[in-house]
Amino acid sequence: ELFRFLISLTNPHDRHNSDVMMHMGLQLLNVALEAAHIAPYQSLLCLVKDELCRHLIQLLGVDRMNLYAASIRVCFLLFESMREHLKFQLEMYLKKLMDIITSENPKMPYEMKEMALEAIVQLWRIPSFVTELYINYDSDFYCSNLFEDLTKLLSK
Secondary structure, X not given: OHHHHHHHHOOOOOOOOOHHXXXXXXXXXXXXXXXXXXXXXXXXXXXXHHHHHHHHHHHOOOOOHHHHHHHHHHHHHHHHHHOOOOXXXXXXXXXXXXXXXXXXXXXXXXXXXXXXXXXXXXXXXXXXXXXXXXXXXXXXXXXXXXXXXXXXXXXX
16 A cells, blocks of 8 residues: 555646655655565556556656656666566657657757666666567567667667
8 A cells, every 4th residue: 555655646647746745756666666576466566567657657758857867767676677577668668768869849958868868778788688678579569679779769
């Protein structure tokens, strides 16, 4: 129930959640993900797959840097430790980061693009991550070619 409450604090569409509450929820989730192994518990994994990942991807669209940075940090912890359980969520996250980096919107701060690029590079440094991308996405008929797209993006 505590984990469910922390996830509910990260909902950007809940009008009761202020920026301070969302930031505190992200910081507490950061601590929880660093301290606990969630993947073995199916009920917690379902919360992560559905609600938490949806809220985090929505928070990548906000223009407040503290929420944006905190959501990227929580995403990294999730995908570093549980990426084998979060295949489609990782795909959406990487697509969102690529969209942010390649955005031509003049209102998009340069810092947000830089943080998105650093988040991809940070994932890229995880041992076997690049190989997993190719095997799990580019070789899968129902997924996009993430390895190819990210390689083109990083080469630019």
